[in-house]
Amino acid sequence: MIASSSLELIALRGGLGAVPGVRLAGVHAGIKPRKRDLALIVFDTPQSCASVVTTNEIKAAPLLVSAAHLRESPTMRAVVCNSGCANACTGERGEHDARATARQAATLLDFSPAQVIVASTGVIGIALAVDRVQRGLERAVAQLDSGAKAAFDAAEAIMTTDRVPKLAAYAFYHQDRKYVVGGIAKGSGMIAPNMATMLAFIATDFPLSTAALAHALGAANDDSFNMISVDGDMSTNDAVYAFAPTRPDRAEVPAAFEGAFNAVALDLAKAMVADGEGATKRLEVRVTQARDVEQARSIARAIINSNLVKTALYGEDPNWGRIIAAAGAARAQLDPQRWSLFANGKPWVGVGGIELLSEAEAHRELEPETVLVELRLGLGQARATGWGCDLSRDYVRINANYRT
Amino acid sequence: MIASSSLELIALRGGLGAVPGVRLAGVHAGIKPRKRDLALIVFDTPQSCASVVTTNEIKAAPLLVSAAHLRESPTMRAVVCNSGCANACTGERGEHDARATARQAATLLDFSPAQVIVASTGVIGIALAVDRVQRGLERAVAQLDSGAKAAFDAAEAIMTTDRVPKLAAYAFYHQDRKYVVGGIAKGSGMIAPNMATMLAFIATDFPLSTAALAHALGAANDDSFNMISVDGDMSTNDAVYAFAPTRPDRAEVPAAFEGAFNAVALDLAKAMVADGEGATKRLEVRVTQARDVEQARSIARAIINSNLVKTALYGEDPNWGRIIAAAGAARAQLDPQRWSLFANGKPWVGVGGIELLSEAEAHRELEPETVLVELRLGLGQARATGWGCDLSRDYVRINANYRT
Numbered sequence: 001m002i003a004s005s006s007l008e009l010i011a012l013r014g015g016l017g018a019v020p021g022v023r024l025a026g027v028h029a030g031i032k033p034r035k036r037d038l039a040l041i042v043f044d045t046p047q048s049c050a051s052v053v054t055t056n057e058i059k060a061a062p063l064l065v066s067a068a069h070l071r072e073s074p075t076m077r078a079v080v081c082n083s084g085c086a087n088a089c090t091g092e093r094g095e096h097d098a099r100a101t102a103r104q105a106a107t108l109l110d111f112s113p114a115q116v117i118v119a120s121t122g123v124i125g126i127a128l129a130v131d132r133v134q135r136g137l138e139r140a141v142a143q144l145d146s147g148a149k150a151a152f153d154a155a156e157a158i159m160t161t162d163r164v165p166k167l168a169a170y171a172f173y174h175q176d177r178k179y180v181v182g183g184i185a186k187g188s189g190m191i192a193p194n195m196a197t198m199l200a201f202i203a204t205d206f207p208l209s210t211a212a213l214a215h216a217l218g219a220a221n222d223d224s225f226n227m228i229s230v231d232g233d234m235s236t237n238d239a240v241y242a243f244a245p246t247r248p249d250r251a252e253v254p255a256a257f258e259g260a261f262n263a264v265a266l267d268l269a270k271a272m273v274a275d276g277e278g279a280t281k282r283l284e285v286r287v288t289q290a291r292d293v294e295q296a297r298s299i300a301r302a303i304i305n306s307n308l309v310k311t312a313l314y315g316e317d318p319n320w321g322r323i324i325a326a327a328g329a330a331r332a333q334l335d336p337q338r339w340s341l342f343a344n345g346k347p348w349v350g351v352g353g354i355e356l357l358s359e360a361e362a363h364r365e366l367e368p369e370t371v372l373v374e375l376r377l378g379l380g381q382a383r384a385t386g387w388g389c390d391l392s393r394d395y396v397r398i399n400a401n402y403r404t
Numbered sequence: 405m406i407a408s409s410s411l412e413l414i415a416l417r418g419g420l421g422a423v424p425g426v427r428l429a430g431v432h433a434g435i436k437p438r439k440r441d442l443a444l445i446v447f448d449t450p451q452s453c454a455s456v457v458t459t460n461e462i463k464a465a466p467l468l469v470s471a472a473h474l475r476e477s478p479t480m481r482a483v484v485c486n487s488g489c490a491n492a493c494t495g496e497r498g499e500h501d502a503r504a505t506a507r508q509a510a511t512l513l514d515f516s517p518a519q520v521i522v523a524s525t526g527v528i529g530i531a532l533a534v535d536r537v538q539r540g541l542e543r544a545v546a547q548l549d550s551g552a553k554a555a556f557d558a559a560e561a562i563m564t565t566d567r568v569p570k571l572a573a574y575a576f577y578h579q580d581r582k583y584v585v586g587g588i589a590k591g592s593g594m595i596a597p598n599m600a601t602m603l604a605f606i607a608t609d610f611p612l613s614t615a616a617l618a619h620a621l622g623a624a625n626d627d628s629f630n631m632i633s634v635d636g637d638m639s640t641n642d643a644v645y646a647f648a649p650t651r652p653d654r655a656e657v658p659a660a661f662e663g664a665f666n667a668v669a670l671d672l673a674k675a676m677v678a679d680g681e682g683a684t685k686r687l688e689v690r691v692t693q694a695r696d697v698e699q700a701r702s703i704a705r706a707i708i709n710s711n712l713v714k715t716a717l718y719g720e721d722p723n724w725g726r727i728i729a730a731a732g733a734a735r736a737q738l739d740p741q742r743w744s745l746f747a748n749g750k751p752w753v754g755v756g757g758i759e760l761l762s763e764a765e766a767h768r769e770l771e772p773e774t775v776l777v778e779l780r781l782g783l784g785q786a787r788a789t790g791w792g793c794d795l796s797r798d799y800v801r802i803n804a805n806y807r808t
Contacts, residue, residue, distance in 0.1 A: 321528020
């Protein structure tokens with residue numbers, strides 16, 4: 001008997017552009033002075049769509065309009081995403097402009113406006129130049145294409161302070177057929193408490209019901225985007241949208257699909273961290289021997305979000321007390337008598353606070369570009385991993401002069 | 405009829421040294437290479453004592469030992485506080501060393517060890533040099549004095565990255581007699597999520613029961629130290645201790661006492677913010693027209709703790725969207741349709757996101773050394789104020805090289 005699904009994943013180039021049935025483009029619409037600022041994603045067939053959006057009480061207009069569309073229409077056909085303007089805190093006009101954008105795309109592509117997801121990222125409080133969006137959409141429709149180049153352009157068009165476009169794609173096999181999951185994303189900066197904006201668009205050619213897709217997105221999100229960002233502290237525009245050719249009767253997802261979906265989400269999340277504003281180093285925090293996954297996650301998040309941990313990493317200062325203090329501040333029922341700490345796999349601090357590496361040795365462990373810290377809680381079997389970066393002087397420079 | 409209590413407050417020099425019945429000293433014990441690093445506070449009479457300590461699950465040894473003393477003894481007679489070593493994450497040895505410190509002071513002063521509060525601040529994970537503490541205590545006992553000089557020395561001895569010692573004292577009248585509330589504190593840095601360590605010692609010559617003192621401390625704390633710091637995200641060593649000559653039958657505090665006590669707590673809290681690591685500017689955030697005080701407090705805290713707000717302030721970038729995004733991230737049931745924003749009393753952004761100051765005008769409002777931002781929620785009558793500072797490149801420099 002042959003397994004109907006292979007768990008082998010094949011990494012692909014081209015992100016969203018590698019997904020059959022997806023065409024996209026990234027153009028310069030003139031919202032920003034020079035760079036690409038408008039992405040259009042079009043699906044050849046009606047799509048199931050699931051989303052995870054910011055829990056911030058101040059939600060940008062495109063989020064509200066897209067949520068309304070998801071209620072109105074069972075399937076989606078396109079995404080319009082601009083950078084350079086968040087269309088947040090723009091009142092009724094903002095919603096009007098977001099609806100206009102969806103209508104423009106729908107008219108050009110002959111869909112219903114409710115089949116269009118709209119998203120924006122950039123400065124809060126300025127109005128979206130819908131006339132420029134219109135001209136940009138006309139150009140984008142003419143350029144729609146599949147493949148890596150189109151996906152790269154689209155990924156570039158949604159960047160704000162990102163230094164590099166972010167794409168990921170994996171193929172998997174199910175019942176001897178090859179399918180693809182691919183995505184593009186934007187986000188850099190610390191993504192920590194009320195930091196930066198992240199957006200991701202993930203699609204597959206594996207047909208699914210909306211419920212199955214929502215389940216897969218939720219699970220992937222918990223171990224990827226939510227482990228670089230803190231729930232409830234997201235920005236006004238944060239959103240992840242997932243798309244799959246609609247197939248209402250497929251409510252279960254095969255493990256191979258889950259694997260590919262998780263891999264895309266994780267690659268995109270890690271790319272955001274690696275592109276952290278002013279970041280010089282990456283930090284991977286594994287919390288192991290936790291009582292449950294929630295405990296592990298909340299402690300991992302607290303560590304990657306600590307400014308004191310981040311600045312110590314930047315300075316390569318092996319001040320492990322900051323890691324433990326951040327863990328304790330998570331108030332996740334840590335046992336102060338049981339934890340131990342490892343740096344890049346080496347025992348660093350033993351139970352009871354015993355230093356097992358000399359100051360010089362510990363300093364050396366902080367020198368690599370990627371530092372792996374493991375905090376063993378000594379309480380159980382659960383684990384979680386968080387990804388962060390250091391806090392450099394450049395972070396301050398970038399964010400002190402974001403607009404000016 | 406003459407009011408038994410006047411609400412008039414008289415600001416005094418000398419902090420704790422201005423309180424009758426309090427003697428203190430600050431000496432160099434050798435825990436730090438050169439600077440003063442050991443403070444001793446001695447009370448002429450047995451004191452009621454109340455405390456507010458960190459909610460971090462990793463609590464430093466002196467916190468645990470002091471908590472045990474507060475359970476064992478109804479009154480306190482002295483405080484020993486060192487800087488240069490937090491005595492945190494030091495396991496059983498840490499508790500042993502903290503107990504030894506209390507014993508040393510008790511022996512020199514002829515009190516019971518349980519009548520001594522111990523506190524430490526500095527680097528986590530290194531052992532306290534109790535032999536040096538002993539020699540320091542001997543010197544400190546010989547130098548015990550009242551007045552501004554002694555208080556200044558003691559305040560200096562508990563500093564870590566502080567640039568200036570922090571003292572505050574106010575006199576008030578009750579039944580035609582003058583009383584004093586005075587305090588010293590340490591703390592700088594952003595004091596935000598798992599930031600920096602803060603310690604404060606406040607005393608009065610107004611006799612009180614422990615319960616009355618605890619009540620006064622709790623109330624003052626909510627509007628002062630808790631409005632520069634985030635509950636539940638405090639460091640391993642944070643603590644505020646309050647002392648008053650014990651008088652078990654006085655369970656009520658007069659308004660004049662409350663006023664003086666609050667003023668001391670607020671002055672000390674604001675001094676910490678003004679001394680923020682690398683800070684170039686102060687930010688006062690007033691949240692008004694809130695549904696209740698808790699809503700106002702939690703939104704004010706979210707704003708002063710936002711790195712994006714802090715960096716924008718440093719860059720004098722009038723990016724008000726960051727203020728609103730931080731407020732929304734507090735998830736305190738803000739109404740996105742009702743808020744308005746004021747800068748230094750001038751209408752900045754009206755309801756619906758309408759900008760009422762030009763970019764240039766708003767920029768000018770961010771130029772002063774102290775910037776006052778008011779966010780009106782349009783929901784009710786409650787209000788709260790938070791105090792913060794900007795996030796500068798120097799913050800990163802200081803914290804990247806704290807130990808090295």
